Amino acid sequence: MSAQHPSIDDPELGVLTRAESTFDGGTVAVHDWYAGSVADGDADIELMIDGPEIDDVRSRLPRLRSVVADIDGIRRRASDAVITHFSDVEPEAHELDEGAADLRLEAIEASSDDEIVLHFVDTCGQHFPEGYWPAAHLAANGTVAAVTVES
Numbered sequence: 114m115s116a117q118h119p120s121i122d123d124p125e126l127g128v129l130t131r132a133e134s135t136f137d138g139g140t141v142a143v144h145d146w147y148a149g150s151v152a153d154g155d156a157d158i159e160l161m162i163d164g165p166e167i168d169d170v171r172s173r174l175p176r177l178r179s180v181v182a183d184i185d186g187i188r189r190r191a192s193d194a195v196i197t198h199f200s201d202v203e204p205e206a207h208e209l210d211e212g213a214a215d216l217r218l219e220a221i222e223a224s225s226d227d228e229i230v231l232h233f234v235d236t237c238g239q240h241f242p243e244g245y246w247p248a249a250h251l252a253a254n255g256t257v258a259a260v261t262v263e264s
Contacts (some may be wrong), residue, residue, distance in 0.1 A: 148162070158184070175221065180251065192212050196213075216240070228251070246263055
């Protein structure tokens with residue numbers, strides 16, 4: 114944190130700071146987004162909030178809070194959408210359950226165009242090739258509007 118890039122202490126999302134990367138040799142790159150994390154059982158879910166200006170980031174927090182508040186329901190709807198989207202036929206209930214167990218929510222991204230994207234990790238390596246992961250894009254009402262594969 115610095116005077117140039119103050120942090121945000123949110124009562125529900127925790128401390129959010131301007132994202133930085135430190136490279137070999139000590140060079141620091143300051144990114145155009147804020148980062149934080151929320152606890153999820155024995156792991157954390159990374160939060161990425163697009164925007165170099167603190168007021169822009171603050172404007173995205175209410176929607177991000179609502180997603181985090183319903184994370185269990187949203188995560189399941191999103192994993193079901195991912196498994197359904199990449200299936201040749203309508204998946205059976207046990208296949209959706211297996212997919213929900215195999216796909217771990219790693220990050221939630223709140224973009225400058227008010228889109229929320231859930232980034233998953235394929236923990237078993239059977240659903241997506243190495244280096245690729247599924248993402249679920251949420252509509253304003255919390256439903257899954259699109260599913261993509263990212264790399």
